[in-house]
Amino acid sequence: MSYLLSQTFSVMVFYVFMAIYYNRQFFQLSQDSIKVMVLFRSSAIIVALFSVMFVWYSNGFFVRSRTKELGTYALLGMERRQIAWLLFLENMTLGLLSLVAGIGLGNLFSQLCSVLLIRMTRGTASVSFTLAPEAVILTVVLFAGLILITSLHTSSLIYRLRLIDLFQASHQGERVPRVSVVSAVFSVLFIAAGYTLADIAGSGLVVVAAIPILLLTISGTYMFFRSVIPAVVRGIRRNRSVYYRGTRMISTSQLLYRIRGNVSTLATIAVLTAVTITACGTAFTLYLGSTAVASAMAPFSFSYVQQTPELDTKVQQVLDQHSELHAKSVMSVRYLWVNVEYDHQSTSSVMIRPTLSDRVAVIAKSQYDAAAQVQGHASSQSIEEGRCVMVTQQVLRNYDALDIHVAGSILKPLKRTVLPVVGQSQVGSMIVVPDAAYAELLRKNAGKQETVQGYMVSHPEQAQAVSVLLEKMIPEKAHFSSYVQFSDMWFGQFGIIAFIGLFLGLVFVFATGSIISYKQLMEAQEERSRYVVLRDIGVSRSEVRQIVARQMAVVFGLPLLVGICHSTAALVALRNLLGMNILPYCVFVVAVYVALYGIYYVFTVRGYVSTVM
Amino acid sequence: MNVLTVRDLTKVYRPRFGGKPCTALDDINFHVDEGEFVGIMGPSGAGKTTLLNIIATIDTPTSGSVTIGDDVITTLREPALSMFRREHLGFIFQDFNLLDTLTLRENIALPLVLSHVSVRDVDRRIDLAAGSLGIDALLEKYPYEVSGGERQRAAAARAIVGGPRLVLADEPTGALDSRSSGELLERLGELNENAATTIMLVTHDPSAASYCQRILFIKDGRLSEEIRRTDGRRSFYDRILEVLATFGGDIHDVR
Numbered sequence: 001m002s003y004l005l006s007q008t009f010s011v012m013v014f015y016v017f018m019a020i021y022y023n024r025q026f027f028q029l030s031q032d033s034i035k036v037m038v039l040f041r042s043s044a045i046i047v048a049l050f051s052v053m054f055v056w057y058s059n060g061f062f063v064r065s066r067t068k069e070l071g072t073y074a075l076l077g078m079e080r081r082q083i084a085w086l087l088f089l090e091n092m093t094l095g096l097l098s099l100v101a102g103i104g105l106g107n108l109f110s111q112l113c114s115v116l117l118i119r120m121t122r123g124t125a126s127v128s129f130t131l132a133p134e135a136v137i138l139t140v141v142l143f144a145g146l147i148l149i150t151s152l153h154t155s156s157l158i159y160r161l162r163l164i165d166l167f168q169a170s171h172q173g174e175r176v177p178r179v180s181v182v183s184a185v186f187s188v189l190f191i192a193a194g195y196t197l198a199d200i201a202g203s204g205l206v207v208v209a210a211i212p213i214l215l216l217t218i219s220g221t222y223m224f225f226r227s228v229i230p231a232v233v234r235g236i237r238r239n240r241s242v243y244y245r246g247t248r249m250i251s252t253s254q255l256l257y258r259i260r261g262n263v264s265t266l267a268t269i270a271v272l273t274a275v276t277i278t279a280c281g282t283a284f285t286l287y288l289g290s291t292a293v294a295s296a297m298a299p300f301s302f303s304y305v306q307q308t309p310e311l312d313t314k315v316q317q318v319l320d321q322h323s324e325l326h327a328k329s330v331m332s333v334r335y336l337w338v339n340v341e342y343d344h345q346s347t348s349s350v351m352i353r354p355t356l357s358d359r360v361a362v363i364a365k366s367q368y369d370a371a372a373q374v375q376g377h378a379s380s381q382s383i384e385e386g387r388c389v390m391v392t393q394q395v396l397r398n399y400d401a402l403d404i405h406v407a408g409s410i411l412k413p414l415k416r417t418v419l420p421v422v423g424q425s426q427v428g429s430m431i432v433v434p435d436a437a438y439a440e441l442l443r444k445n446a447g448k449q450e451t452v453q454g455y456m457v458s459h460p461e462q463a464q465a466v467s468v469l470l471e472k473m474i475p476e477k478a479h480f481s482s483y484v485q486f487s488d489m490w491f492g493q494f495g496i497i498a499f500i501g502l503f504l505g506l507v508f509v510f511a512t513g514s515i516i517s518y519k520q521l522m523e524a525q526e527e528r529s530r531y532v533v534l535r536d537i538g539v540s541r542s543e544v545r546q547i548v549a550r551q552m553a554v555v556f557g558l559p560l561l562v563g564i565c566h567s568t569a570a571l572v573a574l575r576n577l578l579g580m581n582i583l584p585y586c587v588f589v590v591a592v593y594v595a596l597y598g599i600y601y602v603f604t605v606r607g608y609v610s611t612v613m
Numbered sequence: 614m615n616v617l618t619v620r621d622l623t624k625v626y627r628p629r630f631g632g633k634p635c636t637a638l639d640d641i642n643f644h645v646d647e648g649e650f651v652g653i654m655g656p657s658g659a660g661k662t663t664l665l666n667i668i669a670t671i672d673t674p675t676s677g678s679v680t681i682g683d684d685v686i687t688t689l690r691e692p693a694l695s696m697f698r699r700e701h702l703g704f705i706f707q708d709f710n711l712l713d714t715l716t717l718r719e720n721i722a723l724p725l726v727l728s729h730v731s732v733r734d735v736d737r738r739i740d741l742a743a744g745s746l747g748i749d750a751l752l753e754k755y756p757y758e759v760s761g762g763e764r765q766r767a768a769a770a771r772a773i774v775g776g777p778r779l780v781l782a783d784e785p786t787g788a789l790d791s792r793s794s795g796e797l798l799e800r801l802g803e804l805n806e807n808a809a810t811t812i813m814l815v816t817h818d819p820s821a822a823s824y825c826q827r828i829l830f831i832k833d834g835r836l837s838e839e840i841r842r843t844d845g846r847r848s849f850y851d852r853i854l855e856v857l858a859t860f861g862g863d864i865h866d867v868r
Contacts, residue, residue, distance in 0.1 A: 244726045253714040529709050537724055538699025540692040
């Protein structure tokens, strides 16, 4: 039954993805951006690969659990040909059943997903729920082929195994796994090296560094599971006062064998977990962080560089006409364009992204504060004489070693991060100085003054129509910028990415959880005789549950922990890259992942206990 | 003093969906004193394993009672039952006694560890038990590394390490060759003589039974005969064969 479910699930996942891809509307959406199309295509391939692997894997389990049954048939004298045919038919039937069910359910589900996708991309199109023929054909072709192959493989099993193998429980001539301390040490070193590399690599190097980072981390992970875990377990065994405690002795000794038999699975799952969490974290950060990015690009709901009083009046009129926007406030922000020179004292790298601009806008602190107040990010920190605060989109390090020369005076930047108050299209780099310094610069006639007129409205994201109107009205040189321009663009792009991330993330969680679950439940069958012994010598029911829970906790928890570690390192690198605080998003992703995993854990423990008792 | 008292013990299997009920044990009454080495014999299907299982608290009777020491075990429930089994009984089965993931030492330690005995005491008691079974040299080995006879002796060591009131053995020599069987039974005999360990042995093998001092014969769920050893083992063995021969005039009943 669970076999049927997992098959259906695979089909459904693949179909839903394909259905969305081929849906007329999204086809259009994705065609607009090459990047998105590539992403979608490659994700589709990943989903396909995964489905294939998953079907193959669960098929393997299904077959293995029936070896005794097959053995009985053979023993009773059924011809091998007949058994093979029986298996083939069974497999095909179940497969086709799951195909139909999968597409049917997938159809329902894809409507849900489509709605979600629309929401996420802040699109306005309403999706028509038609059956996409390409999707159906693709799914049928892929899975029918897959089912055929697995059926053939399954039915050939009877020819490949000897009768005695089908009956005898695998006699575990269990040898103590040899522990290599060298390999254990190396594994940790490899992983640490991978982490350090990820941390060092700046934005330009990331792509180049990706390969060695991945290689190091992945091989390190495998070695970790191979040697470190057994080493730790062995360490526990040596320490008698820890080891000889209740059921711990049983669960620990069995752990050694459990891990050893599952090294590649656990390591793979750890890597997959890391990839998933990183990918989902990145996707969500980009998506949910879009608001912050859009705000940084366009702090005012609408803004433009002042040209003539007539323009101002016209703009005001438009906004008055559209009272639904609830225009909250209007202000003029004045600043001074100056030429500057930079001088850095220390030899270590100051910047991550190259080139600070020579032409910056200087703004008085009081002006800055007034604008920040209106935009909702005011702070009360002051700036000392001779110091300044840099407002720039670039990610900087060690910039307190920087000297800024402007009109004969030297300004030293404070180590402080502040948000922009003027649109990106209007001012690239801005420096906030104390009011006195600004007055001084004015007096020296250091540069040209400019004023930006900015409006704040209650719901900037709904202001598309007005934005378009204003854009037509305002001349090019006034550098009109509106929040909604940016937010639409970003959400549109990242919405799809986030959606794919969500989709794949869920698929991966279900797949990895199921794989571990399956494997453990299969092993439970083989463990039954052991637990009979335990029960007979007086281990109580609750103690059996304890033993199982502990072992499962390690089997589920360890790859999860390792995966979270890896993804943390990767996400820290991402944070350095973006220069924004991504912690809450990542914590959320991890929490959801852990919760879903936890559900698998609970069900597996239940299933295991009921099998062995 | 009575270690074990079995009173009016009956076990009837009623199949769930109708069909004939099967009486495995019918009104069994006997008792075992401290320090006795008792054997239960009978053809297969006679009910010996059922009787052992009930005494071992693995199974429950339809009616009647079993008292071990002061506890009427037939009235106990989980988890008290598991506790009782762990603390007052020792088991030796025919197969699958030991956990293959633990060394012999750890296997023997198991009941003590589960009862949260201190580590020092555990080691001391293991050494004692292993010594009396002659396996002290093998303690650090794994079950797959030693012979069948040595494994069973380790199982016996585990059975006695907790100082149980009663040691129950179900065909312990069933899977052993004659030499290992002899060794195991000799050791059990020694335990019984020197340490006054009360042992109850279930077997169909007359030569194994000859190591006991007293044998109860079961046929068709009832106790039919009882004999006690008076002379040497050899003559006891002959008497056992005689009794077995009288079980039905049919050649098929003699094993």
